[in-house]
Amino acid sequence: MPDFNKVLDPGNYQDGQINTVIEIPKGSNLKIEWDRKNAAFMLDRIEPAIYQKPVNYGFIPQTLDEDGDELDTLIVCDQSLPTGIWLKANVVGVLIFEDDGEMDYKIVCVPEDNRDDGDSISSLDDLKPRLKAQIEEHFKHYKDLKKPGSTKVEGWGDKQKAIQIIEECINRYNNQ
16 A cells, blocks of 8 residues: 555645545444554544544645644545545535534535536535534534533635635645
8 A cells, every 4th residue: 555645735725626545434333544653544433433534534735734733634425535545626615513522624525527416516605504514513523422512613715715724734744
C-alpha cells in the first residue's frame, strides 16, 4: 500500500479541487483510520451500529488539522466508496466541528466527475436539508455512549471557508 502522504498532494485546493483518500465507507460503523507512522489503515474501534457514517469519510493527504490528524473529508455521493481508494473531489463547504475541545474540521466534498447525479452539487445549498441534518446529528452524538457531550457541531462554512482551512492545514503539515 502506498504512503498517501508521499504519493499524493492535497490537489488544486485553491480552485476547490482536492485529492482525498477514503477511510470509512458510507454506512459503516467501523472506525478505520490512516496510521501515518506505519502508512497503513488500522481499525481503531467498532462504533455502535446506530452510528454508521451517513457519508463516505476520508482525509486530504499532506495536511494536518488542529487535532493532530490529517484534515478530514466527508465525501457526498450515493455509493459507498471502499477504504483505500483515492479520488479527486470538488469542495462544497466545511462542517465546523469540535471533538474533546479540539477543532476537527470536516471538508464536505463531492466526486469531481459524478455522471450519476449530473454533478448537481456545487455548494452546501445543493445538499438535501435532511442529509445535512443527518450529518450534524451523527457528529453531535456518535460518542454519546462512551463520552457524552464530548462533541459539538458549531455550524457550516462555505467553500471559501473550507479552502482557507485546507490552506492552514497544508501549512501546518509543511511546518511540522
